[in-house]
Amino acid sequence: MSKTRILICDDQPLIRSSLELILGTDENLEVVGTAADGEQAVAATRSLHPDVVLMDIQMPVLDGVAATARITAASAAKVVVLTTFDRDDYLFDAIDAGASGFLLKNTEPEMLLAAVHAAAGGQALLSPEVTLRIIRRGTGEDRYASAARPQLDPNDQRVLDALTARELEVLTRLASGLSNTEIAAVLSVSEATVKTHLSNILAKAGLRDRVQAVVFAYRARLIPLTEV
Structure with missing residues (x-):
């Protein structure tokens, strides 16, 4: 190696x-x-x-x-x-x-x-603190617990509609903080399969990396903001 x-x-x-x-x-x-x-x-x-x-x-x-x-x-x-x-x-x-x-x-x-x-x-x-700050900027929300969330952006909805059920599941696990290895274990698939799903997610959503994918997942309400 x-x-x-x-x-x-x-x-x-x-x-x-x-x-x-x-x-x-x-x-x-x-x-x-x-x-x-x-x-x-x-x-x-x-x-x-x-x-x-x-x-x-x-x-x-x-x-x-x-x-x-x-x-x-x-x-x-x-x-x-x-x-x-x-x-x-x-x-x-x-x-x-x-x-x-x-x-x-x-x-x-x-x-x-x-x-x-x-x-x-x-x-x-x-770090979790850094992730939270990135999400705040990406979603435009400064107070997650109490702020009223705006209507889902039509572009975000189109991306969600383009993702398969398994891709949505992988994205949700990613936003929850799991690594590729952990996602693979939870979903009972190989790590290579998880990487393929993530590549497809980034391509379909026009995202550069995992950080942007996490912001998108919260913005698209795939996971409650209170879980950050």
């Missing part, structure tokens, strides 16, 4: 060294390079072909959001954003740029490793 190739991008040498040490505890991961700013990260991604890029936000020359946008547009590398700043604008800008995960730098090492593996496997990893 080949190792997942990681590129670390942070302007602080101590942070780069610390991340490299943490990632080195997992024998299935390999740090193939580091970068001190966004421009270096873009160039290193082009030359080293990492599977996952750990990306800081605030950096000189080119910031992490702009670097993420360039990397995701030009390569298959997945970007997991790491920052000390728990700010909505950074979060939304990073997700819009194509990031597959968003974590604070004070996260536990186990969560960091899980985020890297999730991103490498084509899954997004966001």
Whole structure:
């Protein structure tokens, strides 16, 4: 089994060294390079072909959001954003740029490793708090428990009508926070089948990734907002 190739991008040498040490505890991961700013990260991604890029936000020359946008547009590398700043604008800008995960730098090492593996496997990893904030923006609702929900958008209804019963079931499980493996176990199907269903869902709904699929599922009322 080949190792997942990681590129670390942070302007602080101590942070780069610390991340490299943490990632080195997992024998299935390999740090193939580091970068001190966004421009270096873009160039290193082009030359080293990492599977996952750990990306800081605030950096000189080119910031992490702009670097993420360039990397995701030009390569298959997945970007997991790491920052000390728990700010909505950074979060939304990073997700819009194509990031597959968003974590604070004070996260536990186990969560960091899980985020890297999730991103490498084509899954997004966001904390429940982050997911809630994304859903709030995507649905335009700030107070889920009490706000009156607007009429379902006709485009959303057309997408729902185009999904098969099994695709709706997979999407609902995804929005509930289950991984591909967990969805497969619940539905008694293979993980490959789940991935196929998810690909079909994204294609039919015109969505980029799992994060957008979760927002759509809540907006389309496939799962109660009180369950977030």
